[in-house]
Structure formats: C-alpha cells, structure tokens
Amino acid sequence: MERTHYERWIEDCINHDSRYGKFTLDNIRNYQYKKIRETMDYAKKNSPFYREKLKGINSYDIDSLNDFAMKVPFTTPEELANKPLDFLCVPQHMISRIVTLKTSGTLGDSKRVFFTENDLERTIDFFHNGMKYLVSKDNRVLILMPGDYYGSIGDLLKKGLERLGCSALILGPVEDSLKVLDMLNLRDIDCIVGIPVQIYQLARFKSSNEKYRGIKLKSVLMSGDYVAKSIVKVVEKAFNCKVFTHYGMTEMGFGGGVECKCISGYHLREGDIYFEIINPISGEVLPWGNEGEIVFTTLTREGMPLIRYRTGDKGKFKTSSCKCSILPRMDYVKGRILEEVRIEDVNIDIGTLDEAMFTIDNLLDYKARFKKGNIIQIWVKSMDPKAPVNQYEIEEALKESLIGNLIREEKLIIEYCGEMEDIEISTGMFKRKLLFYLF
Incomplete structure (x- = not known):
C-alpha cells in the first residue's frame, strides 16, 4: 500500500x-x-x-x-x-x-x-x-x-x-x-x-x-x-x-x-x-x-x-x-447528543430529518421543531415558490427514513407549517438542530 x-x-x-x-x-x-x-x-x-x-x-x-x-x-x-x-x-x-x-x-x-x-x-x-x-x-x-x-x-x-x-x-x-x-x-x-x-x-x-x-x-x-x-x-x-x-x-x-x-x-x-x-x-x-x-x-x-x-x-x-x-x-x-428525542426505540435528530428532507428536489432549506404530543412541525423554503414543497412530499420523504414506521403507525405526526420567510445565513458557528417546544 x-x-x-x-x-x-x-x-x-x-x-x-x-x-x-x-x-x-x-x-x-x-x-x-x-x-x-x-x-x-x-x-x-x-x-x-x-x-x-x-x-x-x-x-x-x-x-x-x-x-x-x-x-x-x-x-x-x-x-x-x-x-x-x-x-x-x-x-x-x-x-x-x-x-x-x-x-x-x-x-x-x-x-x-x-x-x-x-x-x-x-x-x-x-x-x-x-x-x-x-x-x-x-x-x-x-x-x-x-x-x-x-x-x-x-x-x-x-x-x-x-x-x-x-x-x-x-x-x-x-x-x-x-x-x-x-x-x-x-x-x-x-x-x-x-x-x-x-x-x-x-x-x-x-x-x-x-x-x-x-x-x-x-x-x-x-x-x-x-x-x-x-x-x-x-x-x-x-x-x-x-x-x-x-x-x-x-x-x-x-x-x-x-x-x-x-x-x-x-x-x-x-x-x-x-x-x-x-x-x-x-x-x-x-x-x-x-x-x-x-x-x-x-x-x-x-x-x-x-x-x-x-x-x-x-x-x-x-x-x-x-x-x-x-x-x-x-x-x-x-x-x-442532547438535541435528539427518542420515541419507542428510535432516536430522532436533525441528521435523521436532513437525510430525508434534502432528497426533495424543490427544497432549499427547512427548519423543524418537536412539539409535545410527538409532533414535528416543519417549515420549508422552496426553490420554486409557484410550486412549493407540500405536506405530501414531506411525509413521503420522511416515510423512507428511520422514522418512517413511526409516521405510518401514527406514533409521530408531521405538521406542515408553510414557507419560511427567509433562509438564515449561517457562518458555521452554529450548527443545524432540531428545535424543541414542549408546552
């Protein structure tokens, strides 16, 4: 070698x-x-x-x-x-x-x-x-x-x-x-x-x-x-x-x-x-x-x-x-480590969501927030606003991921929240993460 x-x-x-x-x-x-x-x-x-x-x-x-x-x-x-x-x-x-x-x-x-x-x-x-x-x-x-x-x-x-x-x-x-x-x-x-x-x-x-x-x-x-x-x-x-x-x-x-x-x-x-x-x-x-x-x-x-x-x-x-x-x-x-949530035997974090979400052709970016009741709220930024990313595309992409069974069995709910106003310009100092709202 x-x-x-x-x-x-x-x-x-x-x-x-x-x-x-x-x-x-x-x-x-x-x-x-x-x-x-x-x-x-x-x-x-x-x-x-x-x-x-x-x-x-x-x-x-x-x-x-x-x-x-x-x-x-x-x-x-x-x-x-x-x-x-x-x-x-x-x-x-x-x-x-x-x-x-x-x-x-x-x-x-x-x-x-x-x-x-x-x-x-x-x-x-x-x-x-x-x-x-x-x-x-x-x-x-x-x-x-x-x-x-x-x-x-x-x-x-x-x-x-x-x-x-x-x-x-x-x-x-x-x-x-x-x-x-x-x-x-x-x-x-x-x-x-x-x-x-x-x-x-x-x-x-x-x-x-x-x-x-x-x-x-x-x-x-x-x-x-x-x-x-x-x-x-x-x-x-x-x-x-x-x-x-x-x-x-x-x-x-x-x-x-x-x-x-x-x-x-x-x-x-x-x-x-x-x-x-x-x-x-x-x-x-x-x-x-x-x-x-x-x-x-x-x-x-x-x-x-x-x-x-x-x-x-x-x-x-x-x-x-x-x-x-x-x-x-x-x-x-x-x-x-501290930015993930566990439902049954599945750990959900931003990496899990990224793997699925970035397979959507018209998606530029998104943000996700975990909410009490096993709900993940998702906001998107579509490349073509005339044909925005929709709930069906998000769910279909996520069903192909590690959390797919949870969605199909309705143990995890995906809530589409519409378009993000702007894409946040990251400098690399702060990493992407799954947000939490537990109230």
Whole structure:
C-alpha cells in the first residue's frame, strides 16, 4: 500500500524515525501518551483552572491512555464559558486571535477561545496538508466561509492553500447563490469550500438553470456543520466531482479531521489532538465502533490547552482500516447528543430529518421543531415558490427514513407549517438542530 502524504505528515508531526521500524498506530499512541502528560504539566503550571481541576492528579501517575481516562476528569463547555481567562496559559499580549461563541447551556454566558500565533500556525499546517487530498498546485479555490478577520477559518485556510501553490479567494458565507454561480463561471474555480446546506443550495440552483450547467469542479469540501449523505449526493451530481467532508470545531483550533480520496470517514489530526468516544451518561470510554460522545484533548496548544473536553457531538470510530493508510478514522458526525428525542426505540435528530428532507428536489432549506404530543412541525423554503414543497412530499420523504414506521403507525405526526420567510445565513458557528417546544 502506497503511503499518503497525510500519513507522512502525521509521521513527521510525531517525530517518528523510520530507521527504528515501520510507522504504526502504536507509534501514534505512544506519542499521544507522552504529549498528554506534558500537556497536563503545562496546564497545571500555567492555567488557574487546571491548577485547581487537576489538583492531586500528577502526570507521572498516569501510566497509560486507559489510566488517563480513568483518573482525569472531563472539561465541560460550561466551565469554559464561566471563566475563560482562567484557562489561559500565556500572557494576554501573546494572544493573536480570540473567538467568542454563544452557548445555550450556560444562562447566556459565552465561551471565549484563545489562540497564540503558534496555535494558528498549527491549524494552517493542518489545512495545508489536509487540502492535498482535494487540490493541487495552481488550482483556484473559492472559500465560502468567514474570512474577514486575521486568524478566522477562511484566513487560515487561505494561507494553507497558498502554501500548496493554489490561489484562494475568500467570499464568505453564501448570501446570493446565483452570484456565487456566476463567479464560478467567471473565475474558472476548481474547488469550493463551504457550509453544507449553502453548497447544497448552489447545487440545486445550478441543476435547475441552463446557464450554469457547464460548471464543473475538481472537488468540494463541506465543513462547519453536519453533512447528510443526501446533500452529498445532490452536490456530487450537480458539480460532477468528489465531495469531501471535514470535522472540526473552534475549540479544536477549527480542524479535527478530514476525508481522504476513499471518502470513508475522517482521518484525524493525530499530532495535535487525542480523541475519545465516551458513554455520555456514565463517562466510560467506549470500545471502538460504539457510538457515543466525542471528547478531545489538545496536545500542542500553547494559549489555551483543553483536557478531555466534552464536545456534545455524537460519533464513533470506524473499526475497519482505510484503503489508503494505517491511520484510524472517525465515522461521520451526525448531530448533538442532547438535541435528539427518542420515541419507542428510535432516536430522532436533525441528521435523521436532513437525510430525508434534502432528497426533495424543490427544497432549499427547512427548519423543524418537536412539539409535545410527538409532533414535528416543519417549515420549508422552496426553490420554486409557484410550486412549493407540500405536506405530501414531506411525509413521503420522511416515510423512507428511520422514522418512517413511526409516521405510518401514527406514533409521530408531521405538521406542515408553510414557507419560511427567509433562509438564515449561517457562518458555521452554529450548527443545524432540531428545535424543541414542549408546552
């Protein structure tokens, strides 16, 4: 098996010397174990929060990754929101970028995430190497994500692409799909990077308008939200190219993992982040292949290291090897642990609904709200308002999904609520979710 550039990059990150044997998963885990202990020492020394959080827990008492999971407590988003400055490990004059994130679970408090110049450089390096799967020298890339500010995701991605010899143009989140399609025509773009639903909308408009039928791309990367397979199929067909997905969040330093050309899960940022999957109730680390909550520990973060940080995202590791390398993979992240409802033995979340709803040809977007009485209210935005998406189309699409039997047996009621006034322009900071109204 020919080794990929991404695998070679991870090998370089962990300073593996090939003279001492073949690069293996054990090399990665040994490196991560070492870096976890270093991170614990660094955080306890420099962060008031971790000095108290890890009181009585010494890195030299951690003798394995399993021991780390047994002895070291989780860090929660609520703790980060309550006292963000207490997480800092460097003087504030060393901070190059601050990102403020609203959170619904802390009575209006905001999470603030701090990055030094070295932290930003690590992310640029990840983007530089991860994007090699999608593009090559002299390709033109259109970035449909926020990039107005220094250290923003668009800015960091642009810098990573320029190191590849690509030209990158930051346009920002899509506000007018037709204007973006015009730009793809005029600028001879090879690759676009953007938020899944916004790229899906581009694909729908392209497929319905003869003017844009000739647009073809080399690749598409979707990031900033969960990605339904139904969205991927629409985009692949419209642009006649491979569609890659990326998983990350601001707290990770924007980047967490990216797909290779096999399109079968995320290859993780193993040199900078250690991932675990836990039982969200007991906190126990789950065996590979079991779905649970994603938890991560930063290994190289300078400004604000995070140790066993609970993301609230639902995911699992893939048990089979990728065709391209020895690197482990995470399966596609499908939603939030706390943003789902269970009816009988079926879990319903935004990912379940997305898979069905985005198969409707005339649908641009929708929002859904769960209401007492096992009712899901749905509002839609139709591409052609003269022939709007209707109740029948919605029910027929949902009957083909995991919740189909619940609908047929009238254990779940779909309530069509009409057209949305406008499509919300997402920046990727807030992910799509199933809303709840329990009164």
